[in-house]
Amino acid sequence: MKKPVVAxxxxxxxxxxxxxxxxxxxxxxxIEDTPGITRDRIYGNVEYRDYNFxxxxxxxxxxxxxxxxxxxxxxxxxxxxxxxVILFVVDGKDGLTANDFAVRDMxxxxxxxxxxxxxxxxSNRIQETEYEFYELGFEKYFQVSGEHNLGFMELLDEIxxxxxxxxxxYQNAIKFSIIxxxxxxxxSLVNALLNEDRVIVSDVAGTTxxxxxxxFTYHSEEYVVIDTAGMRKKGRVYETVxxxxxxxxxxxxxxxxxxxxxxxxxxxxxxxxxxxxxxxIEAGKAIVLVVNKWDVVKDKDQAMKKWIKxxxxxxxxxxxxxxxxxSSKTKKRIHTLMPEVxxxxxxxxxxxxxxxxxxxIMDAYALNQPPSYKGKRLKIYxxxxxxxxxxxFNIQVNSKGLIHFSYERYLxxxxxxSFDFTGTPIVLQFKNKGE
Numbered sequence: 001m002k003k004p005v006v007a008x009x010x011x012x013x014x015x016x017x018x019x020x021x022x023x024x025x026x027x028x029x030x031i032e033d034t035p036g037i038t039r040d041r042i043y044g045n046v047e048y049r050d051y052n053f054x055x056x057x058x059x060x061x062x063x064x065x066x067x068x069x070x071x072x073x074x075x076x077x078x079x080x081x082x083x084x085v086i087l088f089v090v091d092g093k094d095g096l097t098a099n100d101f102a103v104r105d106m107x108x109x110x111x112x113x114x115x116x117x118x119x120x121x122x123s124n125r126i127q128e129t130e131y132e133f134y135e136l137g138f139e140k141y142f143q144v145s146g147e148h149n150l151g152f153m154e155l156l157d158e159i160x161x162x163x164x165x166x167x168x169x170y171q172n173a174i175k176f177s178i179i180x181x182x183x184x185x186x187x188s189l190v191n192a193l194l195n196e197d198r199v200i201v202s203d204v205a206g207t208t209x210x211x212x213x214x215x216f217t218y219h220s221e222e223y224v225v226i227d228t229a230g231m232r233k234k235g236r237v238y239e240t241v242x243x244x245x246x247x248x249x250x251x252x253x254x255x256x257x258x259x260x261x262x263x264x265x266x267x268x269x270x271x272x273x274x275x276x277x278x279x280x281i282e283a284g285k286a287i288v289l290v291v292n293k294w295d296v297v298k299d300k301d302q303a304m305k306k307w308i309k310x311x312x313x314x315x316x317x318x319x320x321x322x323x324x325x326x327s328s329k330t331k332k333r334i335h336t337l338m339p340e341v342x343x344x345x346x347x348x349x350x351x352x353x354x355x356x357x358x359x360x361i362m363d364a365y366a367l368n369q370p371p372s373y374k375g376k377r378l379k380i381y382x383x384x385x386x387x388x389x390x391x392x393f394n395i396q397v398n399s400k401g402l403i404h405f406s407y408e409r410y411l412x413x414x415x416x417x418s419f420d421f422t423g424t425p426i427v428l429q430f431k432n433k434g435e
Contacts (some may be wrong), residue, residue, distance in 0.1 A: 012060025344423025
């Protein structure tokens with residue numbers, strides 16, 4: 001069963017991002033100083049009672065501003081097209097503007113369920129003017145305050161009223177997704193794995209329109225491969241917003257145990273490849289890099305050396321990812337993929353004994369103590385693994401404010417030197433003693 005999609009749409013400064021954070025349940029960072037990862041976070045996951053849905057935030061539509069408006073309108077159009085329910089956010093304090101009616105006109109053309117969300121409803125004056133918003137001509141209106149967290153239970157009840165509780169099929173099967181930008185050979189790779197033409201294959205970028213799940217057997221075990229939907233549609237309006245076309249891939253990433261990021265051997269690495277990888281890492285997923293269309297490469301030995309170097313330079317934020325070179329067209333080296341998928345999956349579920357972990361961390365600390373800061377020096381007391389997928393480690397210290405990102409990276413490298421976590425990110429959580 002596919003997870004429903006809900007989109008937030010409206011003009012600028014009506015509080016969409018605040019509402020997004022309330023519904024997702026956390027403040028989502030927009031930009032992070034990690035090389036190669038763009039964090040234009042427009043996508044989240046919401047769990048409410050027995051329901052689960054994707055949430056999309058969109059840029060504000062402004063008639064008076066020309067900067068990026070074509071991209072923003074395209075982004076909103078894509079979100080509207082993806083959505084099962086649209087939350088049309090308006091400002092309860094400022095009332096309706098020409099921009100609100102411009103958004104209304106866009107939404108009237110769709111047959112999706114529309115809920116008007118009147119935000120900033122934290123004063124009595126709102127109740128006096130609420131009837132103004134009925135002029136928009138929709139059926140459902142809800143008053144909320146994103147800032148004060150008011151009215152969201154009622155809104156959520158309405159959002160999920162037509163949804164069915166999520167029942168994930170093949171719960172025990174390992175799921176891996178084939179992700180990547182258009183025309184890198186994702187569907188061809190799925191067909192090569194399945195050894196049959198289950199998925200439409202075409203040279204037109206964006207042929208696959210929806211995520212396709214296929215169950216297959218490998219070494220007597222069942223697996224689910226998810227071929228991600230076309231990452232953009234035909235037409236200039238979508239061509240200009242590749243970063244927003246991540247929506248469909250992110251839905252597949254969310255459901256995967258392992259992500260296989262497909263790169264095109266003919267074209268090399270582009271920025272969009274790194275964006276997609278960034279979302280997989282942010283979601284904590286194990287990952288395998290797949291260089292496809294290897295059949296067109298002539299001097300394969302030299303090309304492989306160059307590719308490995310280029311991958312190291314472009315994907316510095318995930319040096320642990322294994323790389324496989326194959327051709328989905330000729331099926332050469334196709335056998336190299338599944339062993340790496342399974343290894344990445346196993347490593348993402350690996351659990352380390354507390355005593356062994358503490359030995360590694362304390363040895364690393366003794367070998368290289370961090371410099372003191374304002375007369376204080378970091379002390380490490382105790383370490384324990386608290387989660388898997390990705391493996392997550394709790395490290396108790398005297399003051400987590402003394403942790404420098406370079407020292408955190410040093411400890412991660414020491415953990416990886418001692419334990420095989422190839423193919424999976426790991427997370428270090430620093431806690432003050434007693435926290």
